[in-house]
Amino acid sequence: MNKKLQHITLVFFGIVLLNFVGGKIFKRFDLTQDKRYTLSAVSKKLINKIDNSLLIKVYLEGDFPSEFLRLQIETRQFLEELQAKNSNIRIQFINPDNIRERLIKQGMMPSQLTVEENGKLSEAIIFPWAEISYGEKVELVSLLPNSMAASQEEQLQNAISSLEFSFANSLNTVTQNEQKKVAVLSGNGELQDIKLYSLLTEIGKKYRLAKFTLDSVAKNPQKTLEGLSEFDLAIIAKPTERFTAEEKLTLDQFITNGGKTLWMLDNVQADTDSLYNAGEMLAYARDLNLTDLLFSYGVRINNRLVEDLYAAKIPLATGNVGNQPQFQNLDWFYHPLVGGNPNHPITKNILPVRFQFTTQIDTLKNNIKKTPLLMSSVLTKLIGVPKIIELSSIANEPKQEEYSNGNQLLAVLLEGEFSSAYKNRTKPYEIENFKSKSVKNQMIIISDGDLGKNQILKGKPYDLSIDKWTNQRFGNKDFLINAVDYLLDDSGLINLRNKSLQLNTLNKQKAYAEKSFWQFFNIVLPLLLLFGFGFGFGYYRKKKYS
Template sequence: MNKKKKQIFLMMAFLVLVNIIATQIHYRWDVTNDQRYSISTPTKTLLKNLKKEVEISVFLTGDLPFDFERLSKETLYFLEEINAKKSSITFKFINPQGKEESLINQGLNPSRLTVQEDGKVSESVIFPYAIVSSGKKKALVNLLKSSYFESQDSQIENSIQHLEFAFADAIQKVTAVKRQKIAIIKGNGELEDIYQYDWLKTLGENYLLAPITLDSVNHQPQKTLTELQQFDLAIISKPTEAFTEKEKFVLDQFTINGGKSIWLLDMVHTPKDSLMQNGKVLAYQRDLHLTDYLFNYGVRIKKHLVRDLYAASIPLATGKVGNNPQFDEFLWDYYPLIKSNNKHVISKNIGEVKLEFVNSIDTLNPNIKKTPLLESSALTKTLTVPSYVDLASIAENADIKTYNQGSKLLGVLLEGNFESAYKNRIKPFKNNFISKGTKNKMIVIADGDISTNQISKGQPLELGLDKWNHQYYSNKEFLMNAVNYLLNDDGLIQLRSKKVVLNTINKPKAYQEKLKWQLINLTIPVSILAIFGLIHFYLRKRTLQ
């Protein structure tokens, strides 16, 4: 074998070896500023601990409008990345054309879009979903993240930001074993399950849920406390009946022993059904006997209603078309819309949260750390109760000068070394009393309706969906973040709050300059090839001379 043949053989052997190594080792280098193509640490941990096979079917494919083609490609890039990290996760893109009925039966409701491209308006039907399955378990992923008052560009941007969380959450749902327990407190007129069905159903996908009724505390207080202490978190949703000292003592000792809690409270009774029927209703204080209890943990809920000019709408009948009532929507300052302030991971990068007939919160006790989670706009005023709430006020021109009371605190996170509210008081019953606990967390929100889903034809709707204007609010996202944070499931929140900055195209300018850029993209590559060809021809000719 001469020297030249030996060199060729060694080169071929080297290329084969590199090819074999390349098929075994996967490495990608993400040079984007926001690391949009890099998997976050919580997802890496999830994939590392994954023991099961996972299959992902994506239906956002086919003939798509430009923006949704972009979302589809970003989905593909992300799935290729997690497949490179974990080969037991496989995926496929399925064109939904011809399978529409089957997909709808599986709960995949199509989105009808009005698309404007090249100056033409057309309607497009897409299925922006994926199904994640492992064994018999399945989880539906909505790739198109909805939020209130968004342009299509910002909606796509939010959806791309949401991809990693959506898939990581779904993979966890179909593969994880539930461990942490959540108690849904009953016995004091709390919300019926149907009115918070969607939130509880979503919680049940990651946590073990069970009702705990405090009525039994009168007969078996120690047994009730022992049962409650088996749980990691207690949720108290819109109680309407006063708590007894024994009930408060049970909740107090649950907290001191490390139990987390979320309080969703209405301290003013404003019967919404009566208001819609009669157009006017008396709002009055609701005494739950919780003032002293919450005061100990650094919170006092003021018994008035907050009115905010930045508000959601309320549907009112304004006439009839034939025999059917005609509804119009009016901004209703008793329904504040709360914008995310991005100061805490719970409320970071979420849309507006809708509240109804909300009270404000004062904070006390400097030894407890207090983090605002929900705050009104600066254009507020309050209604002292008892007072009438009248729908006729909608027709009045709002005097902005009267909305001068500044931003109000509506939801707060409490963290610190809590002391018992019964430290220097007579105990309602005997137990192994603990006066001071270790570091703990609690969330108090001065609105019992934040977790309430609407009902349509006797069926609960998704939490955050307004059946009248078909807008989505971020109530469920906020509450899920709150639960994840309290139960130290920080990984999911980090994924949910991941920020990706996308450079969007100026569509009108792109349409106007379409021909210019087509010519540039066509002529420049051909010209470069021609120049290199001429140079190569010239050098070869010169070598042969």
């Protein structure tokens, strides 16, 4: 009896000790093959910066399609992982049914989904959004971002794969104390502010934006360079006037001193608005006087327009019904629709990007690493300029054999130590501390000045990611935002966009076809087996003990 009591006492104290140790030492184990619940070093660093209460509201609660229940579960598990790392993080899952109008006013637009259940299609509306509040800062997180996906299941998989990036990106925004500075260059006929509004508004949420004119170079070049050097990134959006030698040297020294640059350049004068107004236009080469500068960095933008059979649509009046003109959306081969590099964080999973009257880029051999970001399809034709382009040509049936020029490079990332274009040349003005070679630096060059240009509707800027006439969605805004984030990212945060997860999804058609079999297998068969075992066991006992 004493031995039994000793054993019971030991077991009791062992359980108490185990509970005590378990309460003090907490460890979570990620047993998934793709380590989907293992946080990156970047995310851990961001979480450790949270020293006050941070609230995350997730509007994925209530009745919605079973397949999107997976998104709710994955989001909850990911946020619980964040909460386990920092007790200052609080999580709330909220049913949005009674607050839809408020959410829409805050910018959280609902998603309309097509749901297939029991072989029938139906529509469902969900609010795949989260809201992060930290002090006075509030940041919205899209849990179902627009992505290049062939099906709803693939879009769901992309959304789950990007959960860590989406939340880490927003956490970085609300916790950063000092914003990096972005200069939007002017003075050479660049795009007006209203035509860059959609893009700059989004950039301004994370970075300090300011307009910077190069006009002052003529009067005080050294002071202009010092002013420009205070910025981390310069955006050059569709200049239309020649750059002077003094302006080029200023940009060159900004780059060699570590300044990042995002170039959106048109080497051909061609504009859709002119085409609509007159029905035809003359496309001709535009001399920006930047050839030698870009050549020294390892690229050349040519003057040949790219026609692509994989193209965006434009609306055209094709007839009248009564007094009302009838419009039809037709493929316009001068507006290539371009897919992104699937292996780079800037372009992974983004929607196709629309170009307008773009030209091709050649890369030159030097010590700079060149990564293609956006390339046309293989079905392209190169058009020399000057050339008269007629809107009526849209009715011509394309001959596929003429579109045989292959993939054309339209946007490229350059990384490395850039040599100054003025290294062995006479400088247009005396400069203090001239640098002939940069530290490790980056720039992105795009051969279309209109890539970041939003449309205007009733005098107000329209969303860059949507065409106001066709309602087609494009990846222009996402591409440019990712490009800016990549150029200004010192922590490796943007690389989280490359995270990939493989979800095992249910084959709905097969499940519906085999529904009766699996209902029998899971419900009826276990009952039959249980009944058979009970009957057999009873019969055995009766026979044995009778």
